[in-house]
Amino acid sequence: MEIKQLWREYSHQLRQFLLSRVNNRADVDDLLQEILIKTYRHLNTVKEPDKLPAWLFQIARNLLIDYYRQARTDASRQELAARAMLTGSEPEPYEQVRQELTHCIRPFLSQLPDKYREAIEAVDLEGASQKQLAMQLRLSHSAIKSRVQRGRSLLKAMFQECCRYELDARGNLVDFEANSSRCHSC
Numbered sequence: 001m002e003i004k005q006l007w008r009e010y011s012h013q014l015r016q017f018l019l020s021r022v023n024n025r026a027d028v029d030d031l032l033q034e035i036l037i038k039t040y041r042h043l044n045t046v047k048e049p050d051k052l053p054a055w056l057f058q059i060a061r062n063l064l065i066d067y068y069r070q071a072r073t074d075a076s077r078q079e080l081a082a083r084a085m086l087t088g089s090e091p092e093p094y095e096q097v098r099q100e101l102t103h104c105i106r107p108f109l110s111q112l113p114d115k116y117r118e119a120i121e122a123v124d125l126e127g128a129s130q131k132q133l134a135m136q137l138r139l140s141h142s143a144i145k146s147r148v149q150r151g152r153s154l155l156k157a158m159f160q161e162c163c164r165y166e167l168d169a170r171g172n173l174v175d176f177e178a179n180s181s182r183c184h185s186c
Contacts, residue, residue, distance in 0.1 A: 003040055010056055011036075017057065021064055031067060035059050108158045116151030123148050 014035060018028045038059050046055055105125075109117050118137075122128040123144075128136075134144040159165075166175040 003036075003043060006039065006043070006052060006056075007036060010053060014056060014060055017060055018064070022067065027067065031060070031063050034063050038063075104159065104162065105155075108155055111158065112151055112154055115147055116154060119144060119147035120151040120155065124152075 011032065015028065015032060018031050019025070022028050022031065035056065039056065046052055109120060112120065119133065122133045123130055130144045130148060131141055134141045137144070161179070163176045163178050165173060168174050
């Protein structure tokens with residue numbers, strides 16, 4: 001089938017499909033144009049002509065996924081830019097906030113039961129693998145995994161009791177504020 005005939009036959013259906021999922025008509029036109037370009041470039045790869053409609057709509061679905069993924073990324077960038085404009089400065093780097101909290105780790109670790117403290121110190125602070133620690137302590141790998149997970153969970157609870165945290169959309173720590181009435185460890 002030729003591209004002109006294919007486009008005459010399916011462009012209206014594709015437009016309706018896109019309009020049902022995208023509110024902006026200009027974006028729909030752009031997406032349709034992308035579908036046409038991809039169709040033109042790859043039409044020769046379709047081996048079974050009776051599967052052309054499914055192939056076209058798969059192109060459309062993939063472009064919609066990319067469209068919404070890009071929109072989400074753009075929204076995150078706009079949010080950071082707006083925050084910077086409102087505060088008059090660039091957002092603090094994640095690393096700086098983490099460094100400010102590092103002085104709390106040792107006091108919190110000292111409050112953990114020995115088996116959890118030992119696992120967290122070895123794996124998270126000293127960089128040992130869980131398998132290495134399991135062999136060293138003559139325990140099963142799953143036992144060490146459990147200790148590390150439980151230790152992290154206990155530490156997280158201590159941090160949450162001590163401070164209020166602000167995370168970005170990706171879960172990165174961007175700010176914190178101590179709950180002075182509840183925090184005596186750091």
